[in-house]
Amino acid sequence: MATNKTEEQQQQSQAGRHQEVGHKSLLQSDALYQYILETSVYPREPEPMKELREITAKHPWNLMTTSADEGQFLNMLLKLINAKNTMEIGVYTGYSLLATALAVPDHGKILAMDINRENYELGLPVIQKAGVAHKIDFKEGPAMPVLDELVQDVKFFTNPNPPFFLFFFCLILNGKIEWQEKNHGSFDFIFVDADKDNYLNYHKRLIELVKVGGLIGYDNTLWNGSVVAPPDAPLRKYVRYYRDFVLELNKALAVDPRIEICMLPVGDGITLCRRLK
Ligand code: SAM
Ligand code: CA
Secondary structure, three states: OHHHHHHHHHHHHHHOOOOOOOOOOOOOOHHHHHHHHHHHHHHHOOHHHHHHHHHHHOOOOHHHOOOHHHHHHHHHHHHHOOOOEEEEEOOOOOHHHHHHHHHOOOOOEEEEEEOOHHHHHHHHHHHHHOOOHHHEEEEEOOHHHHHHHHHHOHHHHHOOOOOHHHHHHHHHHHOHHHHHOOOOOOEEEEEEOOOHHHHHHHHHHHHHHEEEEEEEEEEOOOHHHHHHOOOOOOOOHHHHHHHHHHHHHHHHHHOOOOEEEEEEOOOOOEEEEEEOO
16 A cells, blocks of 8 residues: 555656746756745845846746756856856846846956847846946857957957057057967956857857856757657657767867866756866
């Protein structure tokens, strides 16, 4: 009798597992996840983040947003590492961006990139009201060309400011090399939450841009649990498509000697990479 009850309970807990795309945790039960949210996340969620979460919930693509528990985690992590200069690839309506903006100091900076400005502008009024918009430099468009510019520092050469005499003056004073590498090792924290098929290409550039001892966080590295799904598992088309890229990324990060890593089952999985050299 007791054994039957246990089996029944097991079946129930299996049925309650997060199997649908959109669940924000890989925990074994909805109830446990709900417990975390209600006990320690929602009661401590800053009012602007709550407001932004509620606005985002009404948006048709709300599946993409960062979960409240992951937002809380990012916010604390940024404070712990005393992050000042940060970057975010993949903004959507800005929940993780706001978590970052609230964590960095008043003179802190966030270079935020997304191909879609409209969604960012949905959350922008809340970010402005929270008094942290001045920390954000939003760039609309694909992130890769911006990263290439940062790595090569071609921005300086295409920018008419500072004036040419100053340009040559600086060249003489500091030497060309210093200018070319001004963005190298300059970021304390980088959050990557965009096109999963580009994560490894981003990594090639980001490893140059993050400082030694700084962090890159790759989001969705458990990809809705599909990283362990059998080959014939019924996966949604986009989950199946990106899964191979996520698997490839996870393998590459695990053997990259330039970083140490920690894969956390927060949200849909976030892999923290700390640059070693
Ligand atoms: N971090 C966001 C949040 O907290 O709500 C969620 C980001 S959402 C999962 C992914 C975002 O990446 C989308 O807004 C999408 O427009 C953006 N994106 C997709 N491809 C991109 C690219 N090549 N460069 C920059 N952003 C991109
Ligand atoms: Ca994500």
